[in-house]
Amino acid sequence: MLYLNKPTVKQLADYADSMKQTLLDAVPNSGIPVAAQTFLDEKRVTSILTDTPDLLIRHHNEFMPKLIKNFNGKEYLTYLKIKSKQDKDLSLVEKTLIGRYKISGSLLKIFDYEKILSKSKSKSYNLATVLDRYTCTYCNRLYTNTVITPLEKGQRRLNDDNRITRPQFDHWFAHSVYPILGVSFYNLIPSCSVCNSSVKGDEIFDLENYTHPYMQDPAEVFSFSFNHKDIKDLNVKINVKKGSKMANHLSAFKISEVYNAHSAMELRDLLDLKYKYTDDYIHTLFNDTFDALDVSLEEIYRMVFGIEQMEQNYHKRPFSKFKHDILKELILIS
Structure with a gap:
């Protein structure tokens, strides 16, 4: 959310x-x-x-x-x-x-x-x-x-x-x-x-048990991750406090299920970049090349991944939060 x-x-x-x-x-x-x-x-x-x-x-x-x-x-x-x-x-x-x-x-x-x-x-x-x-x-x-x-x-x-x-x-x-x-x-x-x-549908929400999009709470956070045990069997995971309002919200909207349906495409592309290319290549791509072009981190995210890097702009492109969380976990960009 x-x-x-x-x-x-x-x-x-x-x-x-x-x-x-x-x-x-x-x-x-x-x-x-x-x-x-x-x-x-x-x-x-x-x-x-x-x-x-x-x-x-x-x-x-x-x-x-x-x-x-x-x-x-x-x-x-x-x-x-x-x-x-x-x-x-x-x-x-x-x-x-x-x-x-x-x-x-x-x-x-x-x-x-x-x-x-x-x-x-x-x-x-x-x-x-x-x-x-x-x-x-x-x-x-x-x-x-x-x-x-x-x-x-x-x-x-x-x-x-x-x-x-x-x-x-x-x-x-x-x-x-x-x-x-x-x-x-x-x-x-x-x-x-x-x-x-x-x-x-008509699921009944209340403020005691669910997160409202207009009521930002620093304690109600989540992040996307993935199954590290078997890269061949892609599996999106969500890190969220069990029983929290955010957890209830994500469950109601079946976020884990719908994102897993995309894992063979969106997640696979990010993992391929990490595991099919050497660290030297990634370093050269994201640091030396873009440093020479004098582009911002936000521009790198848009050009390479088609997403927004700043949280307030996540809504401007699909999968921005998902890809940002995965990239952060893979430490592709410092």
């Missing part, structure tokens, strides 16, 4: 200004109780849109009891699991739960991620442009950069034809479980379709 840069105050304010009126206009016609409607005033909606991850969950916890009397979190999760079952397959208890909690579905009339953001190319591409990420935040394997073609002569503004591709936005706090966080800035993580849909 790569950490994300926090947005500026202006970027958050602009995002809130582009979204909040749509949400506020949807509240009166949503069908939710008056107490819940009153809760969603302009100040609260703005906070929901812009608060940091550690504050977002508070809005959910304070709002749901106003939406559903005697709200119970465990019952709510059970309801989410059974709500799609056919009526004939439901027990009496399950029917009662569905009767109590089905009002939560009305929140999608307000915090409608698909309609408000995902299907709005202007809003979704504006957000993607602000985030400015080139590869998936979770796996750093696939490009997710935003592509917008320039305006043609005489064309005054962008339209849907100008907007070509952008990253998907993963709801770190699952949208199905935390519907009022459906369009919260800090809950929309730029990612690839594999991580967002195929791997993570």
